[in-house]
Amino acid sequence: MDQKLFSKVLTRYAIAGRSYHTNRLKKATLYAKISPLGDPSISVEPELDGWVQEGKKVRVAELQRIIRDLRKRKRFTQALEVSEWMKKSGVCIFSPTEHAVQLDLIGRVRGYLSAENYFNQLKEQDQTSNTYGALLNCYVRQRQVEKSLSHLQKMKEMGFATSQLTYNDIMCLYTNVGQHDKVPEVLAEMKEKNVSPDNFSYRICINSYGVRHDLEGMENVLKEMESQPHIVMDWNTYAVVANFFIKAGLTDKAVNALRKSEERLKSKDRIGHNHLISLYATLGNREKVLKLWNLDKTATTRFINRDYITMLESLVRLGGLEEAEEVLKEWESSGNCYDFRVPNTVIVGYIDKGMCDRAETLLQDLMEKEKATTPNSWGAVAVQYLDRGETENALECMKAALSLNMDKGWKPNPRVITALLSWLGDKGIIEEVEAFVGALRSVIPVNREMYHALIKVHIRGGKEVNELLDQMKSDKIDEDEETKKILATWEETTEGKSID
DSSP: OOHHHHHHHHHHHHTGGGOOOOOOOOSSOHHHHHTTOOOTTSOSHHHHHHHHHTTOOOOHHHHHHHHHHHHHTTOHHHHHHHHHHHHHHTSSOOOHHHHHHHHHHHHHHHOHHHHHHHHHTSOGGGOSHHHHHHHHHHHHHTTOHHHHHHHHHHHHHTTOOOSHHHHHHHHHHHHHTTOGGGHHHHHHHHHHTTOOOOHHHHHHHHHHHHHTTOHHHHHHHHHHHHHOTTOOOOHHHHHHHHHHHHHTTOHHHHHHHHHHHHHTOOTTOHHHHHHHHHHHHHTTOHHHHHHHHHHHHHHOSOOOHHHHHHHHHHHHHTTOHHHHHHHHHHHHTTTOOOOTHHHHHHHHHHHHTTOHHHHHHHHHHHHHTTOOOOHHHHHHHHHHHHHTTOHHHHHHHHHHHHHSOOOTTOOOOHHHHHHHHHHHHHHOOHHHHHHHHHHHTTTSOOOHHHHHHHHHHHHHTTOOOHHHHHHHHHTTOOOOHHHHHHHHHHHHHHHHHHHO
């Protein structure tokens, strides 16, 4: 598991105690009106006001359910809107719990300073362990070490630092700022304060040892965790341990940890299955990858796109491109919404294997079906073609890349552009070169190489180049030795014509 990804997982688990699962409501409700508004820029306040204007009842429990569901789906701006509307409309008199939820949302949407200001304006009776904990989480999430530790000290003085979540937050903080050596100290303090570590406490400590390559320390914490009567061992902890064993090249220990993880994995836990499939693929165990995937098919009614991406990445890593193609066909017929990341996983596999013709075919097929592709993928295929000496194919792929609505910040490979401009100057036709340079100018600044290609193709076509030279000057591009060499051929051609 990638360390950055693991840090995100840690943070998600740390705040899990402040979220809950919401079942879908079957009848027409306020939730049913707000839930489809997935665009974060869409305000939900008109829906709330409209609901009241229609004379319909607003139930506090339903509003709380909506807020929690929006939080779960990371629609924090809309969740904050609902919370603030609740308070403003007087539908609900806020308890410390509601204040804690709103404080957390303010921190996510507007930053910790706004959350801090909200906290400071609370009445004394509302500054409880809930609101103190919510503010601590805001500091931790934005990696404010000094503020987090200072706030923790206040919580200790007021007797609020008594929960596992508080100490887990601090361990997350140290993990996210790379101070892994301090994590075991927090675990030790928990035990001194008679706060029983939970699964997450032990797992984040295990991770801190693994990151520092202290596998003996990692195993000692695992043994301690296994010996605790209040702990029910989970698949995730063993998966974390397996990941560090894999990185250390300790295959037998990794396989043993994965076996224990698999034993504790519920059949319908898609996140867990995806982790194990990925880890087995890293070990090169194709048999286990395919076995887990087939087991998933019997236990799951439908795979989501993330499941397909994990499986395709694993098969590509194992070199199983034929199996990956079959899984891709399954995805195409699944009815899932289109997500370019799914076929792009196979495209990347083709490119890595030097199979740029198959990568191009798949990209062309997607475009013919009016499915979105990215200039980056076309550009990667162009690089492969150029390396194989197939310049014309590289040019066609780069044209396709430039024809798309550009990804923000995308820039074509300079080496490819240099080679293609040189080739076009020598062999292209005027219209083709002008079109290519025009498309290039929309993504990169005009440069001398573009003008050289244009000048060369005009000379070969017997056209005047004075206008191009004037444009070159207006773009503040000076002539260099290469420019002079190109112009020398034009002068020779012109002289030859005048003699005739």
